[in-house]
Amino acid sequence: MSDANISIQSVSKAYTRAGETLVVLDKLDLEVPAGEFYALMGPSGSGKTTLLNIIGGLDRPDSGLVEVASEELSQLSNSELAAWRADNVGFIFQGFNLIPVLTAYENVALPLGLQPLSKSERHEHAMYALELVGLADRASHRPAQLSGGQAQRVAIARALATDPGLIVADEPTGDLDRESADSVLELMSRLSAEMHKTILMVTHDPLAAESAGTIVRLDKGRLGSIDHKTAAPGAAAAGKGTA
Amino acid sequence: MLRLVFRNQLKHGLRSLCTIGAVAVAMFLLCVLRSLVSTLDSAVQASASNRVIVQSAVSLFVSLPESYYSKIVAVEGVEKLTHWNWFGGKYPNEQQPLNQFGVRMETFLDVYDEIVFIDGSRQAFERGGNSCIIGKDLAAKYGYGIGDRIPIESELYTRTDGNVWEFDVAGIYESKTSNVDNMTLFFPYNYLDEARDAGLVQGPVGISIYIARVAPGYDPVTIMAAIDEIYENGPQRVQSSSEATFQAMFVSMVGNIPLLVNSIGLGVLAAVLMATLNTMLMAAREQIHDMGILKALGFRDGHLSMLMMGQSLLLAIVGGLLGVGAAMLAGPFIAYSLGTNFPGYEIHQSSVNLALGLSLALGIIAGILPAWRARSLAVVDALSARA
Ligand SMILES: Nc1ncnc2c1ncn2[C@@H]1O[C@H](COP(=O)(O)OP(=O)(O)O)[C@@H](O)[C@H]1O
Ligand SMILES: [Mg+2]
Numbered sequence: 001m002s003d004a005n006i007s008i009q010s011v012s013k014a015y016t017r018a019g020e021t022l023v024v025l026d027k028l029d030l031e032v033p034a035g036e037f038y039a040l041m042g043p044s045g046s047g048k049t050t051l052l053n054i055i056g057g058l059d060r061p062d063s064g065l066v067e068v069a070s071e072e073l074s075q076l077s078n079s080e081l082a083a084w085r086a087d088n089v090g091f092i093f094q095g096f097n098l099i100p101v102l103t104a105y106e107n108v109a110l111p112l113g114l115q116p117l118s119k120s121e122r123h124e125h126a127m128y129a130l131e132l133v134g135l136a137d138r139a140s141h142r143p144a145q146l147s148g149g150q151a152q153r154v155a156i157a158r159a160l161a162t163d164p165g166l167i168v169a170d171e172p173t174g175d176l177d178r179e180s181a182d183s184v185l186e187l188m189s190r191l192s193a194e195m196h197k198t199i200l201m202v203t204h205d206p207l208a209a210e211s212a213g214t215i216v217r218l219d220k221g222r223l224g225s226i227d228h229k230t231a232a233p234g235a236a237a238a239g240k241g242t243a
Numbered sequence: 244m245l246r247l248v249f250r251n252q253l254k255h256g257l258r259s260l261c262t263i264g265a266v267a268v269a270m271f272l273l274c275v276l277r278s279l280v281s282t283l284d285s286a287v288q289a290s291a292s293n294r295v296i297v298q299s300a301v302s303l304f305v306s307l308p309e310s311y312y313s314k315i316v317a318v319e320g321v322e323k324l325t326h327w328n329w330f331g332g333k334y335p336n337e338q339q340p341l342n343q344f345g346v347r348m349e350t351f352l353d354v355y356d357e358i359v360f361i362d363g364s365r366q367a368f369e370r371g372g373n374s375c376i377i378g379k380d381l382a383a384k385y386g387y388g389i390g391d392r393i394p395i396e397s398e399l400y401t402r403t404d405g406n407v408w409e410f411d412v413a414g415i416y417e418s419k420t421s422n423v424d425n426m427t428l429f430f431p432y433n434y435l436d437e438a439r440d441a442g443l444v445q446g447p448v449g450i451s452i453y454i455a456r457v458a459p460g461y462d463p464v465t466i467m468a469a470i471d472e473i474y475e476n477g478p479q480r481v482q483s484s485s486e487a488t489f490q491a492m493f494v495s496m497v498g499n500i501p502l503l504v505n506s507i508g509l510g511v512l513a514a515v516l517m518a519t520l521n522t523m524l525m526a527a528r529e530q531i532h533d534m535g536i537l538k539a540l541g542f543r544d545g546h547l548s549m550l551m552m553g554q555s556l557l558l559a560i561v562g563g564l565l566g567v568g569a570a571m572l573a574g575p576f577i578a579y580s581l582g583t584n585f586p587g588y589e590i591h592q593s594s595v596n597l598a599l600g601l602s603l604a605l606g607i608i609a610g611i612l613p614a615w616r617a618r619s620l621a622v623v624d625a626l627s628a629r630a
Contacts, residue, residue: 058539058622079543086541097536097626101250111540158540 004069004088004165004198006032006055011064013050024050025061026221032214034165037192037199039212046218048202049170055200056168057085069165086114090159090197092169096151098143104154105130105139111162129157133187149180156187167191169201173208185211248553251530259558262522266562266605267569269515270598274570275577276504277594282421283490283501294354295321295463296489297453297470300480306449307479309436312347315453318469320461325350326450328432332395332408334385341381341426343395348431354456357423363389363414371431376414378425387412393428400435400446422490454486512601519609523555527613534617535625544618551617555610556603563602567595 013025024047032038040048053059054066057073066073069088076084091097098107109126117125130136133153143151152172159167169188173181189211191197201212209215217224252259297315299305306328316324330343348369352358361379367389368376377387387393395408402408410430418425438444455470457463467483474481534547571590578588 053623056539058626082538082541082543084541085539091539093626097532097539099247099533099536101247101254101533106246110537114541 003034005034005067006030006166006198006200007065007067008055009065011051011054011061011066013047013054013059013061023221025054027064028221028223030216030223032198032200034198035192035196036214037189037212038201039209039215040200040202040218041204041206041209041215042218042224044204047221048218051218052168052170052200052202056089056091056166057081058091083114086111086162088164088166090156090162090164090167092152092155092159092167092172094171094174096143096148096155096175098151098155098158100143103140103142104135104146104157107143107154108158108161111158115162125161125163126157129161130154132160133157147180148176149183152176152180152184153187156184156191160191165198167197167199169199171202171204173203173205181205181208245553247533247550248557251526251533251550252554252557255526255529258522258525262519262558263562263565265515265518266559266602267566269511270563270566270602271570271573272511272566273508273601274567274590274594274598275573276508277597278570278574278590279588280501280504281591281593282588292463292485292487293457293459294486295455295457295467295470295483296486297455297481297483298451298489300482303451305479306447306451307453307481308449311450311453311474311481314473315455315470318455318466318473320458320466320469321455322458323350323353323456324453325354326432326453328435328451329399330395330397330430330435331399332397335394340398341428342424343375343397343428343430345432345435346429348433351429354454355423357419358416359419360414361417363412365414367413370413371433373408373410373430373434374413375410375428375430376416377412377428379415379417380425381428382412382415384426387415389413389415395428397446400444402438403443403445422486512605516605516609519555519558519605520612522558523551523609523613526554527551527616531620531625531628534620535622535628538620538622539626547617547620548614551613552607552610555613556606559602559606559609563599563605566602567598570598571595 008028008030010027010029011025012023012027014021014023016022028051030051040051042048050059054061054073055068057068057076060074071084071088073081073084098104099110102110105126108129109122112122112125115122127136127139130139133156135150135153135157138146138150138154143154146154152175156172167188172188173184176184185208188199188201192199192213199212201208203209213229215227215229217226297307297311299307312324312326315321325347328345330345331340332343333340348371352365352368358376360376362382363376368374375393377393382388385393389412391412393410393412395410397408400408410428416425432450435444439446439448455466457466463485467485470483471481530550534550537547537550574588574590
């Protein structure tokens with residue numbers, strides 16, 4: 001399942017509000033190879049969330065091609081898109097987005113209900129994901145009883161539970177203190193390195209972006225510079241060559 | 244998903260309880276009122292077609308002379324004739340009078356052949372004097388058995404010697420039809436008559452109603468006309484009717500109950516539908532953000548509709564079950580407090596089915612709008628709604 005490349009071509013999206021048209025994404029192209037960890041940076045209102053939602057199949061562009069995990073998303077109906085999300089994408093949001101009336105365990109097990117799994121398999125997967133984020137002992141806590149860092153790790157466990165190829169994260173550390181943010185970022189790095197997840201993370205925080213292998217900047221609906229740090233061997237070699 | 248249905252309603256426990264309570268009260272009322280109507284209906288339905296009832300043309304509360312017996316019984320086609328007098332007595336320690344009737348003993352059990360003895364015997368009853376027969380429910384209620392003496396105080400027929408009336412139980416009966424209930428005491432009218440001759444009684448003179456059994460092969464309508472004709476010019480005019488007409492007339496004296504019940508029922512239903520819908524719309528709004536999360540996780544529109552519909556059905560069905568359950572539990576008490584006006588009151592299966600069916604319909608209707616809203620939510624909009 002860990003084979004989620006992202007390939008988007010000439011994607012545009014505009015909002016019309018009170019007669020004024022606001023172009024958010026302007027014929028944008030982006031390639032993210034499977035298994036890479038990309039950080040997406042840019043000023044507020046530059047369209048980062050919009051782009052992330054389009055890639056995660058939550059929103060649709062006005063035009064352009066969006067191919068994720070070898071699926072051309074515009075070809076899918078709404079319910080097919082929902083099924084595709086359930087199988088291929090894990091979401092992590094700034095505000096955690098856990099369901100308040102459910103326990104940590106129930107939140108993690110929720111997306112597993114859409115998978116063809118037995119009850120005991122669901123339990124196994126959910127507990128495994130909670131152990132991975134180090135919160136197995138908080139399984140029966142409600143979101144309100146968890147700290148921000150813990151809540152975000154539960155959200156990560158939920159994103160992982162179905163073993164999707166792609167993880168999209170929208171400012172996952174935005175509401176966290178430094179220490180909690182670091183533990184979340186460390187977890188994301190491990191997902192990329194050890195589990196070969198493709199990760200696209202929006203962040204404002206330069207330190208957070210450092211965890212990613214590649215930093216992409218977005219400004220006024222277009223891609224700016226792309227920074228490969230440890231990415232493709234060729235890029236790394238070129239970097240060394242100029243040093 | 245099912246867990247979410249319950250948790251979301253538990254979260255607003257008081258509000259959910261109020262809604263469930265409203266549904267329960269409505270269904271309770273519906274069940275009780277509906278059963279009242281079917282009780283009345285079934286008494287009319289169960290009426291014997293071979294009985295003709297003769298009352299004063301003025302009113303049911305005006306007595307007829309005893310002398311009418313011989314003329315009515317002589318009408319061709321009248322097989323047997325008996326008569327009833329309401330006694331209006333109270334059993335010991337009771338506030339309300341219950342049903343006792345002084346009847347023409349010799350023919351009573353022939354005219355009312357649905358009355359069968361489960362204890363004692365017809366011969367014992369027809370020995371006369373202060374003998375009586377009582378319905379099995381009456382016997383069970385006060386624990387009376389054969390040979391027991393029942394003291395009764397009547398406000399209609401008071402005794403001048405200051406004693407209470409006393410009747411000895413000669414038989415316990417069970418009625419095979421619902422137009423005669425099992426809570427009544429019948430005693431020989433002669434006993435009352437003789438006490439009056441002895442100067443022991445103060446009270447109305449005459450017979451409340453005569454009841455004729457029509458011989459096979461005769462048309463009750465012809466017989467009714469013949470009886471009415473005898474007294475067309477007095478001394479006191481009578482009005483004959485079939486037993487069904489008589490029962491229905493008795494019902495209409497209590498007002499046009501079916502119409503009343505139906506309009507009350509409709510009003511109550513409309514009110515409780517609004518209350519449930521209101522709760523569901525609030526719930527839907529509160530859960531928009533959760534629904535955004537669920538959609539992001541890959542739950543389909545159908546799942547979300549079920550989440551809303553499930554909560555609506557939960558409220559309506561739990562409410563309905565509570566209401567119907569309460570109506571069934573309260574059945575005997577209601578029957579008791581209605582007393583003699585509605586003999587044989589019980590919660591009918593059809594009322595239970597109706598109330599439960601309406602609860603289900605209520606749940607579905609109150610769930611449609613929230614369910615439809617849930618499916619038409621765009622994921623990104625729902626996610627950006629604050630919880
Ligand atoms: N549903 C919407 N309707 C109208 N405008 C929107 C909507 N969503 C986002 N926008 C606008 O699009 C622009 C980009 O938003 P967003 O992608 O959230 O930016 P970022 O995440 O980079 O801060 C912003 O100016 C925002 O106001
Ligand atoms: Mg944003």
